[in-house]
Amino acid sequence: MTLDNAPLTKKDLKSDQEVRWCPGCGDYAILNSVQGILAGLGIPRHQMLFVSGIGCSSRFPYYMNTYGLHSIHGRAPAFATGIKTANPELSVWMVTGDGDGLSIGGNHFAHILRRNVDVKILLFNNEVYGLTKGQFSPTSPQGMKTKTSPMGSIERPMNPVSFALGCGASFVARTIDTHQKHMEQTLLAAAHHKGAALVEIYQNCVIFNDGAFEPVAEKSVRDDKTIDLRPGEPLVFGKAHDKGLKMAGWEPAIVEAAQADTWKADHASPGPAFAMAQMQSLPGMPRPIGIFRSVEAPLFDHGMNEQVQRAVAKKGKGTLKDLIYSGEMWTVR
């Protein structure tokens, strides 16, 4: 344990509980990065709180030496909202999976983003239900064979980034478990965002969906198959930094690097971010990672407490006496 004022180290953030994911699971790398960037935020450990639902990913809070709540399946956003609105001082982090967050918990997920509760949300997307042993999830590709889809899943997968933008999220980003540097940059940007911040993390489940993201995330192809959205920088990608993106009419197109548009994550509308999120429906386009959207918006947790303060300022802090002795009264002697 460090002294109260000493800067935190990564080790300070490790709890005494044994980490229990499968060897090789992408969750380890994420845990490591989160502990890394959190240590540097200057927030004391006792002000940090991790909340999760149920799933492999949702075991995360047990491994953080902070306050933590491992709740029930799909409901983490609701617990996080309760916690953060009750105490806006806390740095609240939510961890969820593609099943927890987008299947059973899709609605709470949508509403926490819409309300802009100042919670950092890490969506571990492994495109499968890990904990229950490998059924397809809302992000599983069509045709995926699992025990509950022996002839292939017939569901059209959900795109978490598009979904979040459709909900009006103020911060939306994507990163990859195996891309430590990018993951840490992205987590840091989320940490510094004031408001609900969603980071979708492509996470490899070695047991039930090994290599799901290899086509874009594997190191040797990554630079060509992905494009990093860096606000204020040109939309350039490719190992040789030779390709670029530009809005051409209603859809983006690939151009030479020099002609690339500059990426803005704070357009007046989330339309441009959505165009990026949906690029995968266009053949041959790179998969965007990085920061899709980052705009300021009123904080729900702050708003709720501010109304109380305003009411107290206006009417005076109510006492028990005010409460009970109100309305039309009369006296019996």
Add this chain to the structure above:
Amino acid sequence: MTLDNAPLTKKDLKSDQEVRWCPGCGDYAILNSVQGILAGLGIPRHQMLFVSGIGCSSRFPYYMNTYGLHSIHGRAPAFATGIKTANPELSVWMVTGDGDGLSIGGNHFAHILRRNVDVKILLFNNEVYGLTKGQFSPTSPQGMKTKTSPMGSIERPMNPVSFALGCGASFVARTIDTHQKHMEQTLLAAAHHKGAALVEIYQNCVIFNDGAFEPVAEKSVRDDKTIDLRPGEPLVFGKAHDKGLKMAGWEPAIVEAAQADTWKADHASPGPAFAMAQMQSLPGMPRPIGIFRSVEAPLFDHGMNEQVQRAVAKKGKGTLKDLIYSGEMWTVR
């Protein structure tokens, strides 16, 4: 009652139950239009089924002389999915409200769209909870004062069209209760769409949120304040048909009518539709109504039954004997 083969009339579709909405409620006009267009579809009454959740709007099935299920709050999409996948022959219509569909039912709403179950979904958006007497809803504007938000709602409203596009919906449209012609055209387009078809209907609640849509929907301003998205036609609006829209870089802009882009509801990606849906974040832009998106996509209900047929074709229809006498068996004499 009409004979089985005689064409249906609007009256045939009225049930014997007294319609019980407040006088002046926008729901009446919608009921009328739905009965009108349904009568002309050539579908027999006994093949039609209406399913709803709970809310003023959700009383709709009682008034239709078809099969109907008034279910529980927020779950209509799940019932509709069960019904349609069990019997893809039925013409299934779902009625929901902004509370029923986007608050408690937001997740099922998202998933029925994502899965593309062939159900026609009418979202009566009155930006308020009508049935429970006027609390704010997920579509209520920020600042709206209700009994549960006496100092004004601090929630950022949800845009149902953006939300649906974020879920990957194959058909998304918007219309207005007081604009009968447009409503009927839009409902008809939805009826003819193969797949999940969402129609958001701006609906006036005279009691708890009267005039919510007046700024754009009131007849005298409607032509200037809205733009009708008609696939294949130019993006022109204004009483004098003098204004147009064009994609200018990353966001649409107002131009002269002659320079307007032609609207396409079937771009490869839903990006352009989303750009339209989000125009209201840009100052001075008209509110789009009409058809945002209409694309073909595999039908979930069909896919589920097709797999069964394929399995039967491949393995033969299983009998009770096959079922029981399987696996490793042995005999005791």
Add this chain to the structure above:
Amino acid sequence: MSTTRASNAELPLQQYENVVIRFAGDSGDGMQITGNQFTHTAAVLGNDLATFPDFPAEIRAPAGTKPGVSGFQVRFSSSDIHTPGDQPDVLVAMNPAALAINIKDLKPGGIVIANTGQFAERDLAKAGLASNPLTDGSLKAFRVIEVDINQRVKEALEGSPLSPKEVQRCKNFYTLGLMYWLYNRPLENTLKWLGEKFASKPDLRDANQKALQAGFNAGDIHELFQGRYDVKPCTSMPPGTYRNIMGNEALAMGLVAGTELAGLTLYCGSYPITPASGILEQLASYKNYGVLTFQAEDEIAAICAAIGASYAGHLGMTSTSGPGMALKSEAMGLAVSLELPLVIVDVQRGGPSTGLPTKTEQADLLQAIFGRNSEAPIPVLACSMPADAFETAIEACRIAVQYMTPVILLSDGYIANGSEPWRLPKVEELQRFPVQFLTKAPEGGFLPYARDAKRARPWVKPGTPGLEHRIGGIEKSHLTGNINYDPLNHEFMVRMRNDKVMGVRDSIPTPKPMGPDSGDLLVLGWGSTAGSIASAVEVVQAKGKKVAAMHLPHVWPLPKGLDTIFARYKAVLLPEMNLGQMARILRSEYPGVNFVSYPKVQGQPFFTAELVTKIEELLQTKR
């Protein structure tokens, strides 16, 4: 206003001990306001009283139809009363639908005041009536007073700047004026209320005040009545300051008070549902008391946010009705496992499923006690009257924080919307139960699942340095709270949680029978049957029967000492607005007692007379 005095003398003033009036009209007629105003005035005059509004079911029906009828019953009395009365003495019917729906309840020989202005062919048709009850002889058992209120109001407000439609909206105050005259009530109270309510709309204020006065004057001028009636103040009401209060209101206030007594901040996570919405609405108006309200996207999010708030150190609570309770059950199980304080309010309504949303019922009892997966014990309380909801809510807060447990507080539609005079407690006399958060590790180290004498674990506010810890819904080790799958630890924890909740008995009183200490029959109630039972038992006691009444505010765990009480009576009668749920519990807990279940599942409370009959029937068969 001198009118009151001047007209007093002209007609004979008859004294009544108590009177029941039912105002009935279309939803748009403002009958709830009329009823409430009458109630307030009676309250200020010092009557004991009880009210019972009867809302149209769920949806707004077209004007003039039966489903659109809204009613408000008020009983005011010069003696102690416990219910709004079985049958009205007077029925005010603003239209044919209101008459048709309510007439069957009117006392034989009772008065009908009918607004003939609304009895045209068209009106009868809307109400689905083939003939006019005012003329077809169907009312001959009653005294019918016909007044064309539409016309009278129009006349009275001639020259008003209001539109004709707006003028007609003043009908209810004309009607109220008439009733004030008939029951010899002063206008001041309502005139003042109108003045405040329409301070910024003087036209409306003036019109309504004028209509009220006109109605009052009409009593004198048009010789409608043979006499006037008076109900003297109730002298048996204990001295004190009173106000009239509705159940939902009292409950909300009780939660605020309970939180204050615990030294905490109240956090309400809720989702609107009839008849519970009023609690969320009331709490939303208490922002200056520091109350945080969160209207969630559904009932599940509502309770989860409340649990989150409790984890963060506030007192989390959530309010709902039956269907919402069902949805919350999974999260309640988590709250049991986390051992955090939480108050869950269930304002019961008619079921199953959507059922009869605006009607009352007590059928969520077994759901409250048992409706969760596995062994997930939760203490359950029930309020019995509108005013008593205040104290019961405080008690729920006390148990929640002292035992670190979720607590379920049952109310129902009858209590929620009913009202009665409430003798305001002295603030100093309310017992405080301040919460002590753990702020640093005790000697030997911090153990999140160590326990105190009540078996409660420590409550730590996240943000406290050095006490970082993680909790969740997987089985926990005794003391450390770490995940633990050991069989014996599991059994230990299952029993520990159960023992903790059963231990609540140690801090609750044994209820006392009202009436003879032993005898032929004990009429046992819980929840909103309290008033009906008290009234009925008073009736039979007055006839000299050895019958007592007893009420259970704590329905789970049951208080100590019931066995010895039950043993002193030959039988125990259990009137319940369900199929006998408490009877089932008691039979399993107290073998050998002769429990007689008396179920009524009609969406409405027991009538005193029904209960009296049942009690007398039982006494008969007993001998």
Add this chain to the structure above:
Amino acid sequence: MSTTRASNAELPLQQYENVVIRFAGDSGDGMQITGNQFTHTAAVLGNDLATFPDFPAEIRAPAGTKPGVSGFQVRFSSSDIHTPGDQPDVLVAMNPAALAINIKDLKPGGIVIANTGQFAERDLAKAGLASNPLTDGSLKAFRVIEVDINQRVKEALEGSPLSPKEVQRCKNFYTLGLMYWLYNRPLENTLKWLGEKFASKPDLRDANQKALQAGFNAGDIHELFQGRYDVKPCTSMPPGTYRNIMGNEALAMGLVAGTELAGLTLYCGSYPITPASGILEQLASYKNYGVLTFQAEDEIAAICAAIGASYAGHLGMTSTSGPGMALKSEAMGLAVSLELPLVIVDVQRGGPSTGLPTKTEQADLLQAIFGRNSEAPIPVLACSMPADAFETAIEACRIAVQYMTPVILLSDGYIANGSEPWRLPKVEELQRFPVQFLTKAPEGGFLPYARDAKRARPWVKPGTPGLEHRIGGIEKSHLTGNINYDPLNHEFMVRMRNDKVMGVRDSIPTPKPMGPDSGDLLVLGWGSTAGSIASAVEVVQAKGKKVAAMHLPHVWPLPKGLDTIFARYKAVLLPEMNLGQMARILRSEYPGVNFVSYPKVQGQPFFTAELVTKIEELLQTKR
């Protein structure tokens, strides 16, 4: 394979009536496969048997740690058995963690087979052991056989094209070979299975077959054992065709069969959850039986889709475990109100909340019976053994369609994953109960809520001309089903729904006690305690005690005639894996009977010995 024969003579072959082996190793060690193969071979040899797998809880732990240990217990016997046995005779421990976790269960004097290749310092550390149990004397009560399986497998597979890591994955078949030798079992069965399983991966096939053979040979070559054991076929098994079956599998098959017997299509709406997922997975593999499966976004959507499918004319069903049951409660209430058939399967697990997801429990009983708002009665059945889940599922389908009602079918983790030999029923002997949909309006008109002799309403498939109708969760008029808020109609309908469900008694048999028709004690069970109870009662009966056993497949409503049965015994003992939930129900239903609750809430079934002790203790105190 001649090996089997050749080695037979060399060592003494000792006969045993029954043997219990527990295979334990790391999750990655393939112990479930090993156990299953041993089981299949025993089955084919004609032993009676029972198995009990013990999965690591929820998450995959790092290799070698205690939370990563996976176990599989198999009991095989030459006589009738009902449980997988209290204590293993043999423990196969693939690593120190497996040994440490399981050793406390081993019978005194039992055999430990330890894989010394995995007992290095490093391995002990992973298991959190301070010293090596193989050398620290802690195993002196047992017979320890040390085999370096890692090394032996490596040697056996020298020259194999597999990587060293892949070679090590064959350890489990080496171990299985060793056990086959020890218990005199032929290899054919498993060799064949490997041949099929790895048909497309000949390297793996060859390696595993070789490892199996090597293990078998090792029994002869290395003088590890003093003798071999044999368990003769069970001659008391009734003639017929058998297969080994797991509970989840049998239950899924029963649902398919029940649907077929009703002449319908099965529609499963479900959401994965341990230990129920297997049912959805099994049903998903039955597409060629016409089964439709829908993996919904959550449990609520799952049940709602199933209700929708039932409305559309299929037999809707949904499967889940405790937390999912809680979520489904609101929709169950709707199903009660709609009066549509529906089967809800709850595979119970340890709770409350997430609890012990991979462990067993019976604590959802009260939730199943009462866990809904208002009066929402639902019949509840419980399967008692893996094989019997087949019939119980058929019975659930029958009740659902004949009474137009949702039915809850309880299973638990013990049944779900356990297995036993199942004597396959003759298809012709399965009773059909074909559904008659209403296809045209009867004389007098179509009434959606008219009722037949069982009080069931008609079932109409949407798509039927002329029978269009609308249903919902608001209270309905008797007969027409239209919305109705009338008080007396509500009471009528509440009672009607209750009477209908209680009426299920008319079509179910009264269970029969096994053993003396009257006596000192009746041991009454429901659900998965059946095996333990039968075994224990056989033990005490053999000692001449007047004790009988009885089991309840129908837990709500309870069958007729129980009162007269109970009256014939001095006491009724109720062993339950909860805090006494059925005892509570019975006490409330049968006053005067001396029910003795015997709760065990440890996430694991009752041991025969525990029950024997309890029974004998009771018999002692009785006299």
